Amino acid sequence: MARPPLPIGTLGTIRTEKLGSNRYCARARYRDHDGKTRDVEATDTTAPAAIRALKVKVRDRVAPNDDDEITRETHVSTLAALWLEEIAAEERVSLQSISRYEISVRVSIVPALGELRIREASAGRLDKFLRRIAEDRPSAAKTAKVVLGQMFALAVRRGALTTNPIRDTGQLRKPRKRVVALDREQLDDVRSAIRKWQQPTPGKSGPRPTSDLADIVDLMLATGARIGEILAVRWEDADLAAEHPTLTICGTIIYIKGKGFFRQEWTKSDAGYRSVVLPRFAVGMLLERKLTAAADPNDAIFPSRRGTWLSPPNVRRQWRAARADTGLEWVTPHTFRKTVATLIDKEANTDSAAAQLGHGSKETTKKHYIVKPALAPDSSAILEQLGGRPEPGDSEPHNSGPAPIG
Numbered sequence: 001m002a003r004p005p006l007p008i009g010t011l012g013t014i015r016t017e018k019l020g021s022n023r024y025c026a027r028a029r030y031r032d033h034d035g036k037t038r039d040v041e042a043t044d045t046t047a048p049a050a051i052r053a054l055k056v057k058v059r060d061r062v063a064p065n066d067d068d069e070i071t072r073e074t075h076v077s078t079l080a081a082l083w084l085e086e087i088a089a090e091e092r093v094s095l096q097s098i099s100r101y102e103i104s105v106r107v108s109i110v111p112a113l114g115e116l117r118i119r120e121a122s123a124g125r126l127d128k129f130l131r132r133i134a135e136d137r138p139s140a141a142k143t144a145k146v147v148l149g150q151m152f153a154l155a156v157r158r159g160a161l162t163t164n165p166i167r168d169t170g171q172l173r174k175p176r177k178r179v180v181a182l183d184r185e186q187l188d189d190v191r192s193a194i195r196k197w198q199q200p201t202p203g204k205s206g207p208r209p210t211s212d213l214a215d216i217v218d219l220m221l222a223t224g225a226r227i228g229e230i231l232a233v234r235w236e237d238a239d240l241a242a243e244h245p246t247l248t249i250c251g252t253i254i255y256i257k258g259k260g261f262f263r264q265e266w267t268k269s270d271a272g273y274r275s276v277v278l279p280r281f282a283v284g285m286l287l288e289r290k291l292t293a294a295a296d297p298n299d300a301i302f303p304s305r306r307g308t309w310l311s312p313p314n315v316r317r318q319w320r321a322a323r324a325d326t327g328l329e330w331v332t333p334h335t336f337r338k339t340v341a342t343l344i345d346k347e348a349n350t351d352s353a354a355a356q357l358g359h360g361s362k363e364t365t366k367k368h369y370i371v372k373p374a375l376a377p378d379s380s381a382i383l384e385q386l387g388g389r390p391e392p393g394d395s396e397p398h399n400s401g402p403a404p405i406g
Contacts, residue, residue, distance in 0.1 A: 005037065006031040008031050008033060009031065009033060010030070010031060011028045011029070011030050011058060012030070012037075013028060013029075014027070014028040014051055015027050016047040016051065018047075019043065022046075023043060024043065024044060024045070024046055024047045024050040025041055025042070025043045026042050026043075026044075026047070026050035026051045027039065027040070027054075028040060028041075030058050033159075033162065040054065040058055041054065042054035042056075042057045070154070070155055070158040070159075070160045071160050072117065072118050072119040072160050073118070073119070074118050074155075074160060075115060075116065075117060075118075076114055076115075076116045076118065076121055076151075077113075077115070079151050080105045080109060080151055082154065083147075083150060083154050084101065084105065086154065087150075094264075095254070095264075096254040096255075096256065099255070099256050101146075101147050104140065104143045104144050104147050105147060107140075108133060108140055108144045109144055109147060109148065112129055113125075118160055118161060121165055122165060123165040123166070123168035126148060126165055126166060126169050127168075127169040129144075130144060130145055130172060131170070131172070131173075134172050138173060141172050142172060145166065145169070145172060148166050149164065152165055179338055179342075179368065179371050180330065180335065180338065181335065181338045181343075181371045182335060182336070182339045186328075186331075189327075190217065190323075190328060191214065191217075193323055193326045193328060194213055194217065195214070196322075197209060197213070197318075197321060197322035198210075198211065198213070198214065198322075209318070210305075212310070212315075212318075213318045215285050215289060215302070216230055216231070216315055217319075217336060218281065218285050219247075219282055219285070219286075220333065220337065220340075221336050221339065221340060222278055222279050223278070223282070223356070224276070224336075224337055224340035224344075224356045224357045224358075225276075225337075225357075226337065227315060227316070227333040228253045228254065228312050229251070229267060229272070230302070231253045231302055231309065231310050231312060231315065232250075232251040232264070232309070233247060233248075233249070233251075233300075233301050233302075234298065234299040234300055234301060235299050236299055237249075237250060238286060238301070240278075240283060240290070245278045245283045246275045246276060246277050246278060247275065247278055247282075248274070248275040249267060249273065249274050249275070250265075250273055251263050251264055251265050251267065252266075252267055252268060252272075253309050253311060255311070261308075261309055261311040263309055269358070271359055271360035272358035273358075276356060286301070289301065312333075315333070316332075316333060319332075319333065337357060337369065338369045338370070338371070340356060340357070341353040341357055341365055341369035342370050342372070344356055345365075345366075345372060346372075350362045350365060350366050353370065357369065
C-alpha cells in the first residue's frame, strides 16, 4: 500500500548531518501549500539548533512560484507598483480612485515602507505606520489602509503570503464631527457675503468676479448636489419647460494627474444618477443665465472664462475669498448639501433626503448630513414614578402618578 502523503504544511522526518566544525544541516521533506512535496534544509552550529532553524524556516513558508514576479523578498514599493498596474488594467476602479491611490502610495506608503520586504511588513509594523498617519491626517490613514489591504491581498493571491497582515491591524481613530447646517439667517449672511465680494473694488487688479458663485450656491441649495456634480451639469440636463422643471445629475468634474479637470460621464455612485425637481428660485436663475449664455463647446451651465469646465478648487477658492472676515469660515460647499438634507428630513423624511442627495443608503444621510438629535421614546409616564412626594401644605401635588419607587 502506498504511503499516504504528508498533510499540507507539515514536515516529514528530520535528518541531521555534520558538515564540518561547528556546522550542522537539518533536512526534511515538506509538503507545500500548493500540494507539492519538496526538500527543505537549514544549517546552524549544532544539530538541535539546525532543527530549530528548519522549523522556523518552514513556519511562514509559501509555495515557490517561478512564474510570478511577487515573492516574500519583493519590496513593498514594487508590490505597490504591480498592484497599481493591475487595477488600471482591470478597469474596475474609477480613474479618480486610482489617482487618489497613486497619491497615497507616493506620499505616504513608499517613503515609510517602500524598502521593506513583503515578509517584513508585519501587522504590528503596519499598525504603527497607520496610527502615526492618523494622528494628523485621519483621512490619509484611511486611504492608506485601503491601499495596503488591496496590495497585500495581491501578494496573497500570488502565493507570496499566506495571510493579509492588514487584517490584524487595529481600527483607526474616527474623529467625531458634529453635523452642522445653515439656518435662514445664516443663509442670508452667505448671500450677503457673496454679493459684497462680487462688487468691484477700487484699485483691485484682475477680472471682476462674475455671478457664477452666487448661482452655483443657489443651485446647490436647490438640488443638494455635490459641487463637482453642479459644475458638470449641462443645458441639455435641464428641462426648464416642463410643468415641474427638473435637472438631471448625470456626471461630475474630476481631476486626473496628467489629464487635468474633465467631466466624468457618471456620478460617484449608481444612486447618484438622478433627476431632481427644481424650486422656483432655481428655475428663475437658470432662465436668466440661459438668456445671456455664450456659445460653449461643452454646453456647460457654468463654464470657465476660457470655455473649459469650471473646477471645484476654483469655486472653493472663490468662496473662501467671499467668506473672509465674515464669521462664515466654517461654511464649506458641503455645508449647503447638509442644509438641504436637514430641511428635507425635517419637512418630509430621511428617505426623501437620501434620494435628493443621491445616497444609496439613508443611514449615510442620517449619520453625516442631517442635524437631528436622536429622539428617545416617550417614557414620561414611567418616569413619573421618580417624582417627589407632595410637601405638606402644597396646594397641588408635585405628581399625580403612582407613588415613587422604594
